[in-house]
Amino acid sequence: MTAEQYLLCIAGMGLVTYIPRWLPLLWLSGREIPPLFVRWLSLVPAGILSALVAPSLVLDQATGRFCLMRPEFLAALPTLAFAWWSRSLGGTVIVGMLLYSLAGRLC
Numbered sequence: 001m002t003a004e005q006y007l008l009c010i011a012g013m014g015l016v017t018y019i020p021r022w023l024p025l026l027w028l029s030g031r032e033i034p035p036l037f038v039r040w041l042s043l044v045p046a047g048i049l050s051a052l053v054a055p056s057l058v059l060d061q062a063t064g065r066f067c068l069m070r071p072e073f074l075a076a077l078p079t080l081a082f083a084w085w086s087r088s089l090g091g092t093v094i095v096g097m098l099l100y101s102l103a104g105r106l107c
Contacts, residue, residue: 071103 001009057073058066067073079096086092 071100071106074103075099 057076060067075096078099082095083092
């Protein structure tokens with residue numbers, strides 16, 4: 001590829017990245033957003049994180065089969081309960097690491 005093609009490629013990638021962020025901002029600016037929609041939008045990050053993390057907790061990497069007895073899943077349940085109860089990110093990370101190491105030794 002030539003230098004011009006690289007620059008066009010970078011500019012195109014910039015536009016493809018920038019436009020989907022810019023259009024909703026333009027469209028929604030100055031409009032009243034319904035509270036139900038705002039509440040729904042607040043759940044999007046949790047839904048995306050769950051979709052990324054859940055398969056690694058319940059699917060066996062080697063076979064791709066569903067398994068609830070994986071150390072990751074066994075550690076995740078009490079860690080989730082601790083996070084819900086304490087609302088402490090640091091404490092949740094420590095509890096999760098300790099439980100995962102314990103579950104790994106037991107399984």
